[in-house]
Amino acid sequence: MTEPPKEPVKYVDANVYLPYHYVAGDFRAIYLNGLREGKILGSKDSKTGKIFVPPILNSPESFAPCEEIVQLDDRGTVTTFCVVNIPVIGRDLEIPYVAASVALDGAAISIFALIQKCKADEVRMGMRVEAVWKPAAERTGDHTDIQYFRPTGEPDAPRESYINRL
């Protein structure tokens, strides 16, 4: 006979291992394929004309389909940002670095982006930035196909031009 435990059992380890086989989804696949070709694609709300990027099947706002795919300029405006002082696992980024929301020109909403080629404390709301792509041969249809965004040196965009696209 085993001795009963002196201390009551307070917990058990129950690790869960669940494998998954993702599909990107029709519209996300369009976006990722676009990145491989060096294009940022969005989809247009058939009711309001707003452009969502990455493309989505329907407008959450108007409930209308957004099946028309449009290409966006790869430059835009920093709408909001944060300075990160924690290293990212698997990426060789010098800290601190800046993670930002960038509203691409013509898009109704912003995408998340890494800002480089300027000091972290120089980044500001309204700053104009452009994408720096990996060479075509190295692109794989992944978010890192856009290496980062860098300042264009243009004058800052006025607040009212981006405040509703945070």
Add this chain to the structure above:
Amino acid sequence: MSALRNVALVGFAQGPIVARDRHRMSTEMLYPVVREALAQVGATRDDIAYQVSASTDYMDGRPFGFVAALDVMGSWPPRQDLHLEMDGSFAAYYAWLKIQAGEADSAIVCGHGKTSEGEPERILNLALDPYYQAPIGLGPTATSALQASAYMARTGATDADLAAVAARSRAAGAKNPDTQVREAAAATALQRTDWAVEPLRTGYLPPIGESATCLVIAAEGKAEKLCERPVWIQGVDHRSEMQSLGARDLSRSAGAKLAGEKALAMADVGAAKDVDLVELMATTPVEELILCEALGLDATAKKPVVNPSGGPLCGHPIMSTGLVRLGEVFRQLTGTAGERGVAGARRALAHASMGHCLQQNIVWVLGAQRRWS
């Protein structure tokens, strides 16, 4: 009872049940179905007051995937919403409660899940307790096999009896263009299929599939405007049993029995056998036998017809399987069930379950007539 409102099913749309949609995400499968259901009732999204969705993020492994579903259900301007980690039939019950509470006059009820992205057998293992049952690797097939053993030991049912039930489902499913498996199979052929988990053979297991479904329900006054032949909810009852498999008699379903009695009493129907057809969420032949026993039904009788759709044994889109039962009854009672239609059907029973071995059961009694005046 007379304080209850008459509430009806007014529209139902279902995506094809497939083993794997290789391109679309769950939300992309759901959007066209919501639009189709709304188009059926000639309503815009703004005409519907409330929404409930049924899904589980474990299935496709996308955390907060149910929140993403809000975008495709048309949740702007903001409206009251509920999400259930249960089959859509239970979501319909919450929508019904919301309407009974006088807080809404209409609702869409959605079920969706991508079973091909995860491994349902492992995922549903997590529905068991983490101390005694989950760690030994029980999945739904193993627990169903325990249940089958218990049932066969108590009643003397044989392998041939199970095969006969499965064959009857498959014959019915052959007439249903909306289900996943549409080939009839002889009982003798099914009886030659390999053991999945003894005493269940692979031929007795449901084809796990994926689909998206949307049901529209509405209260009296609105329902008639949305639908020419509303299918009225005359009675409904929902019972949960203990989670632990060892704490209940797996060979019986006390929950389905009680839910059936209460729902039938609410509908003022004497017995389940008095309706014209029954749609049961039986995911094994043994579940069908147990449910028929609990509800006092003879599945081989001419009336009521049991699972004229072919039932889950011809298509089991997890999170929608029970909602499809309600949808099937809607189609039957509105005369839109096509070749599988039961002639002259006026009243039906729809059942759904959740959890291992029929842990939770919901029973609906539906009819062409309003219940309360």
